[in-house]
Amino acid sequence: MTADLLPPDEPEAPRLRAAVLGAGSWGTTFAAVMADAGCDVTVWGRDDTTVRQIADDHRNEAYLPGIELPARVTATTDARAAVRGADVVAVAVPSQRARAVLEPLRDALGPRTVVVSLMKGVELSTDRRMSEVVAEALAIDPARVAVVSGPNLAREIAQRQPTATVIASTSDETARLVARACASSYFRPYTNPDVVGVELCGAVKNVIALAVGISQGRGLGYNTMATVITRGLVEITRLGLALGADADTFPGLAGMGDLMATCASPDSRNHTLGGHIGRGMTLDEAVAATGGTAEGVKSCRSVLELAQSLGVDMPITHAVVRVLHEGLPVEQLAPLLLARPHKAEGA
Numbered sequence: 236m237t238a239d240l241l242p243p244d245e246p247e248a249p250r251l252r253a254a255v256l257g258a259g260s261w262g263t264t265f266a267a268v269m270a271d272a273g274c275d276v277t278v279w280g281r282d283d284t285t286v287r288q289i290a291d292d293h294r295n296e297a298y299l300p301g302i303e304l305p306a307r308v309t310a311t312t313d314a315r316a317a318v319r320g321a322d323v324v325a326v327a328v329p330s331q332r333a334r335a336v337l338e339p340l341r342d343a344l345g346p347r348t349v350v351v352s353l354m355k356g357v358e359l360s361t362d363r364r365m366s367e368v369v370a371e372a373l374a375i376d377p378a379r380v381a382v383v384s385g386p387n388l389a390r391e392i393a394q395r396q397p398t399a400t401v402i403a404s405t406s407d408e409t410a411r412l413v414a415r416a417c418a419s420s421y422f423r424p425y426t427n428p429d430v431v432g433v434e435l436c437g438a439v440k441n442v443i444a445l446a447v448g449i450s451q452g453r454g455l456g457y458n459t460m461a462t463v464i465t466r467g468l469v470e471i472t473r474l475g476l477a478l479g480a481d482a483d484t485f486p487g488l489a490g491m492g493d494l495m496a497t498c499a500s501p502d503s504r505n506h507t508l509g510g511h512i513g514r515g516m517t518l519d520e521a522v523a524a525t526g527g528t529a530e531g532v533k534s535c536r537s538v539l540e541l542a543q544s545l546g547v548d549m550p551i552t553h554a555v556v557r558v559l560h561e562g563l564p565v566e567q568l569a570p571l572l573l574a575r576p577h578k579a580e581g582a
C-alpha cells in the first residue's frame with residue numbers, strides 16, 4: 236500500500252508480495268489493482284506471448300487492449316516460481332480448471348500464504364464452491380482462504396474507474412490482509428465473514444445475467460430485465476439461506492451490486508452470451524462469439540444440482556439450464572417462467 240493510501244496514524248506496513256494465477260482479463264486486472272495498492276506482483280500465465288508482453292511491455296493486449304499495467308507487475312510461465320515467497324496468491328482461472336491448476340502447487344506455498352479466489356463459479360463434478368475447491372486442492376486451512384466478489388467488471392477497473400468489492404473469509408485476519416493488498420484510491424474493499432453468501436452471489440448472478448441476456452436478445456425490454464434481476468435475487472437468497480448464508484449479504488455489493496453490474500453491462504460475458512442465445516445462436520456459436528470465460532454456462536448445472544439436493548426452487552436457473560443444455564427452444568423461456576402456479580411475493 237502506498238503511504239498516501241494508508242489511514243492516518245497507521246505506520247507504513249512492509250510491502251506485500253503477491254502472485255496471480257491466470258493471465259486473463261480479471262487476473263491481469265487484479266494484478267494491476269494489487270500493484271497500485273503497493274504490492275510486488277507476479278502473474279502466472281500459460282501463454283508465452285502474453286507473459287512476455289506483461290513482463291516486458293506492461294500490457295496484455297489479448298485481454299485488456301490499450302491498458303498500461305503498473306511497473307510492479309511482472310509475469311512468468313512457471314507457476315511454482317510465481318507463488319514462491321508470496322504473501323497472497325490470487326486465483327483467476329476458469330472455475331472448472333482451478334483444481335487441476337492448484338493441486339500441483341500444494342508444496343510450493345509458504346505455510347502462511349493466503350489464497351484468494353477471484354472465481355465466480357461452482358465446480359461441476361462436486362458442486363463445491365471455489366473457496367472449498369481452493370482449500371481442498373491445496374490442502375490448506377479454510378481460514379487461509381478468501382473470496383473477492385462484487386460489481387467488478389475487469390475492463391472498468393483496469394481503467395481505474397472507482398468501484399467497491401467484498402472480501403469474504405472465515406478469518407478476519409485473512410480478510411484484512413487481502414484488503415490491505417488491494418485497497419487503492421479506485422478500489423474499495425469491504426470485509427465480510429459470510430463466505431458462503433458472497434461466493435454464491437458471484438456464481439449465481441452469472442446465471443441470472445444469462446437469463447437477462449436471453450430476454451434482451453429476444454427483444455424484451457426493461458420491465459422484463461427488472462423482473463428477472465429482482466426474482467433472480469430472490470432465488471439466490473433462497474439458495475444461500477438454505478446453505479447457511481447471512482441474509483444481509485444478498486442486498487449488498489456481492490449480491491444486488493454484482494447482479495446490477497453484470498445484468499446491465501455489455502462488457503459482461505454472461506450477459507453477452509445470453510444475448511447471442513436469445514438472437515438464435517446455438518450454444519457453441521454463442522461461446523465462440525463471446526470469447527473469454529462465461530462461467531454461468533457450466534455453473535448453471537452445478538447450481539441447479541445444489542438447489543435440487545436441498546429442495547430449493549430456482550425457476551430462472553432451471554429455465555437457463557433447459558435452454559442451454561436440454562434443448563428447450565429459447566422462445567419458450569418466458570412462457571415457462573410466467574405460467575407457474577400462483578405465489579405470494581414474499582413466499
Ligand SMILES: NC(=O)c1ccc[n+]([C@@H]2O[C@H](COP(=O)([O-])OP(=O)(O)OC[C@H]3O[C@@H](n4cnc5c(N)ncnc54)[C@H](O)[C@@H]3O)[C@@H](O)[C@H]2O)c1
Pocket residue numbers: 257258259260261262263280281282298327328329330332336353354355356387388389390526527528530
Ligand atoms: N473478467 C471479469 O470482469 C471478472 C470479474 C470478476 C470475476 N471474474 C471471474 O474470474 C475468473 C477468471 O475470469 P477471467 O475474466 O479472467 O477469464 P478470461 O477468459 O479472461 O481468462 C482466463 C484465463 O485462464 C486461462 N486458462 C484457461 N484454461 C486454463 C487451464 N485449463 N489451465 C490454466 N489456465 C487456464 C486462460 O489462458 C486465461 O489466461 C472467472 O471465474 C470469472 O467469473 C471475472
Ligand SMILES: O=P(O)(O)OC[C@H](O)CO
Pocket residue numbers: 355385386387388389441444493496497502503504505506528529530
Ligand atoms: O463478464 P462476466 O459476465 O464474467 O462478469 C464479470 C464480473 O463478474 C462482474 O462483476
